[in-house]
Amino acid sequence: MASKDRILRLKEETRCNILDASLKIVKEGGWDALSMRKIADEIEYTAPIIYEYYASKDAILMELTRKGFLLLAKQLEEARDRHRLPEKQLQAMWSAYWDFAFAERELYQVMYGVRVSCCEMAKIMPESEMPMDLIWDVIVELMLPHVGTEEEVCIKYYTFWSVIHGLISINMVNRGNTDETNQEVLKTAITGIIRSIKG
Amino acid sequence: MASKDRILRLKEETRCNILDASLKIVKEGGWDALSMRKIADEIEYTAPIIYEYYASKDAILMELTRKGFLLLAKQLEEARDRHRLPEKQLQAMWSAYWDFAFAERELYQVMYGVRVSCCEMAKIMPESEMPMDLIWDVIVELMLPHVGTEEEVCIKYYTFWSVIHGLISINMVNRGNTDETNQEVLKTAITGIIRSIKG
DNA sequence: TGTACTGTTTAACAGTGTTAAATAAATTTA
DNA sequence: TAAATTTATTTAACACTGTTAAACAGTACA
Structure with a gap:
């Protein structure tokens, strides 16, 4: 019966590995570089296995989005709790918001739909x-x-x-x-x- | 020799048709719905023909972006010229900017990389x-x-x-x-x- | 009329997300 | 222990994507 637990634990770990692998790929090559097959490569499985853990690629993005919001909320709370006066709190919170956006730039992008220049030379x-x-x-x-x-x-x-x-x-x-x-x-x-x- | 002109005119027209078709498809189904084959369908050709007019899909996006900026600039100028005082001008121009974003929502999206909710249920x-x-x-x-x-x-x-x-x-x-x-x-x-x- | 050239399409490649069928491994049952 | 069943994993396939090369059609020129 303990083996059931172990298996559940392993499954949970793979679920987590999929997210980690996704984020790693995105950090290396941007959101366009993320594909099911690359995720599979990263976790050393084949693509269809991922569907045992997530219903679709969208579901993975969704889960990353969720994690992003949770992390942001945590950092906002911490910023707030470093101060007493509401004005100081607000300032610290927005500052934390700013820092989060660039520290977790990929998460922020998927959370708020910020696409990095679709056609690269738009700036030129x-x-x-x-x-x-x-x-x-x-x-x-x-x-x-x-x-x-x-x-x-x-x-x-x-x-x-x-x-x-x-x-x-x-x-x-x-x-x-x-x-x-x-x-x-x-x-x-x-x-x-x-x-x-x-x- | 006039036939050369006619052919050039036709080519220019197709170039334009490609952009129009693209925008039509995007307005109907969003940016994800835009594909070379659908554009080809719309202009009643096959896909490879498009490459005679644009080097890549990115080049099409780029051209749409360019047109967007031109249109925005025009509307900003018009807004400015409706007033005399700088403060009134600024107000009118930002108001025109706002209106442009929603009147030409698809153009604004490609101009400034605003992706519409990647995973639809992020709001829920x-x-x-x-x-x-x-x-x-x-x-x-x-x-x-x-x-x-x-x-x-x-x-x-x-x-x-x-x-x-x-x-x-x-x-x-x-x-x-x-x-x-x-x-x-x-x-x-x-x-x-x-x-x-x-x- | 034959040759070159241009416009256009078909076929293909490598990639994408996703699903169904086939296979390998582990577990349960007899 | 051997057979049967269930679970884990992979291979193969589908329909799509952007893009390119080869084949074919049509026109212009010699």
């Missing part, structure tokens, strides 16, 4: 800078008569873009908020930043 | 709400003694999250900013929002 594409340039100019004008340094304008620009792009991403990937909430968030953020630019 | 996963709950609570506490409504807290939360998630996405998908710039943007935004919460 001059057209991709046109929207930025247009808005950049208006920010510069808004700061007049003070002539902002490149760094200053850059910070303003990215603050704007982050709010908008973040809100858009969240609405696209997850269920969306109500339209009113979105507009409220946008209005609050944008007018806030504009005020901060004008001093 | 209770763990995915743990990080939000943790931060939610601290925001509520920060607002004390005023007891915020659900809507109020929600707006604060999403304002925070948008800034952070937006900045993270941008850094992951494109080339990153310098660390100092990131930290500056983060600090500015977070302290700003915290201040606005405390009134």
Whole structure:
């Protein structure tokens, strides 16, 4: 009867190995490199065996996503418990959130649907800078008569873009908020930043 | 010799048809549904013909990305030209940016690497709400003694999250900013929002 | 008319997720 | 212990993916 336990333990271990192997492959070659056969190679089995443990590739991604959220929650709690005042807590928590995103970059990607540049050279594409340039100019004008340094304008620009792009991403990937909430968030953020630019 | 022109015109048209067909397929079934054979079906050719016009599938995505940036830039310009004051211009431009993202949702996705929930049920996963709950609570506490409504807290939360998630996405998908710039943007935004919460 | 060239398709390769059938190993039963 | 049954694992296959090479058709030119 103890052998039943041992077998169950072994099964649980393989289940875990599959996740570990997946993450390893992704860390080495990105999410596109992840395939059932490569996972099988890594755990020294053949592909169909994986289906004894997970119903599909999606189920594996799902489990990794779940683990990601759990880990993030844990780190947020730890950050919170390092402080007493709510404002300090919030600051520490968002800082922990930021650190998590880059320490566990692959998990964050699958958790929030951030795809790393589908066509690699999108960054070398001059057209991709046109929207930025247009808005950049208006920010510069808004700061007049003070002539902002490149760094200053850059910070303003990215603050704007982050709010908008973040809100858009969240609405696209997850269920969306109500339209009113979105507009409220946008209005609050944008007018806030504009005020901060004008001093 | 005019026939040469006609043939060139036809080629240009097919080049364009390929893009149109691609976008149509994506709008109907999402980016995963896009395949060379389906594009070929749509333009009533066989798959290898596409390689006479685009070097690879990636090249097609790239061209769509380019068109996206051009369209976005155009709409930003139009928004700007509807106003005179820089602050009004900025507001209109970001509003146009927002509208573009959802009017041309597929283009926005390929432009900025926003993948729509890889494993569809991530939203039904209770763990995915743990990080939000943790931060939610601290925001509520920060607002004390005023007891915020659900809507109020929600707006604060999403304002925070948008800034952070937006900045993270941008850094992951494109080339990153310098660390100092990131930290500056983060600090500015977070302290700003915290201040606005405390009134 | 025959030759070169261009447009287009068929066939194939290597890869993907996934499933069904075949086989090997272990366990239970007689 | 030997046979029967169950479990673990693999091989083979299907339908799909992007991509390429070879075959075929059609047009233009000599």
